Amino acid sequence: LGSSNGAMRAFSDYYGATVPLKLSRTFDVGSSVFESFSVGLLGGIAIFAAVLVLCTFCTFFYGNVAVTLICAAVGGVLALLIRKPHGGAWRLPLAFCGLVAVLFGWIFGRYCYCAYGYFALYYTNARTYENVDPMQRGASVADGGRLLFAAEAHVALDKSAGYLAEDGITYCVAPIVGLAPPTPHIEFWAVGTECCSTVGNFKCHAAENPEAHGGAVMLDGPTFGLFWVDVTSLIREHFNAARRAAEGVIARGNNSTSPAAHVADAKEPSIVYVRWVTSQNLAMLSRYYAEQDGTSVGHDDLLFDHLGMLFPRPMQAWVFISLATFAFTCLSAPLAWVVGRRAAFSGLKPTSPPRAF
DSSP: OHHHHHHHHHHHHHHTTHHHHHHHHHHHHHHHHHHHHHHHHHHHHHHHHHHHHHHHHHHHHHHHHHHHHHHHHHHHHHHHHHSOOTTOTTHHHHHHHHHHHHHHHHHHHHHHIIIIIHHHHHHHHSEEEEEEOTTSOGGGGTTEEEEEEOTTOEEOGGGOEEEEOTTSOEEEEEEEEOSSOOOTTOOEEEEEESOSOSBSOOOOTTTTOTTOOEEEEOOOOOOBGGGBOOHHHHHHHHHHHHHHHHHHHHHHHTTOOSSGGGTGGGGGGGOEEEEEEOHHHHHTHHHHHHHHTOOOSSBTTBTOOOOOTTSOGGGHHHHHHHHHHHHHHHHHHHHHHHHHHHHHHHHSOOOOOOOOO
């Protein structure tokens, strides 16, 4: 027994505590890596979800507040990058994942707002104009979302025109007129897609219904710089091309030789495009959008794009938020692991075994 104790003492004196220290450092590194990974991943998910919800539901009424909070989040994660990680190796992965979360949360949040929130909120709060004369200036109802035309107003089906755009969709327009014959100076137009011929045969929505006198205004969608393409502006350009063709049809029908077909171009902001509907459907417009939490404008059915058949309309925004958060979790996990592992190894100084003399 004495010789065994002496051998162990000699082994310890010669090699020191190398094996225990290596095992201890391995456990420390593993624990630090897991801590850094967990904090970075969970913190990034929380920031992403918060920014996504904030952009979706607060932009319309509290846009400045949303921007301020997002800027504060960016400042917080940048502070973690600038400050030396004395508080733990978790700072670096949280900072990196936080920056990525803010960026993608902003982009996806803007998309969710534009696709599911903007039009519902706008039609709920927009003005309704009644007894609108189709020969008046369109600028007089510029803030309207719903228009009720005079009883004599109707769509001139035979004066319509269709424009086949590069996306393969035929964009159709027809003038809204009263008792007087149509002229190229009309500023109210019924529109639709894939519901007319090159000239005439306009069958969009309730255009053929003599009881229909309502117009749901086609709105310009919100824009967002480099991160959001205003699709409705592109659609409006296609309708403008169709309108110019229809103005030419009207001018030829009136035997006009003046370049009146180009007069409306100088008054482009006054042109109002509407979906021609019955008064009952127009009254249900706000409720419809509120129930479906908004849709895109200008596709197929123009205002009522039939998307999201798998889920009830009120759930679509939250379904999108859930799916986007799950996708962000899957994509950010590798980033959190790589940065967390690097931060853990750089944060633990290696301990050298004592040298034997």
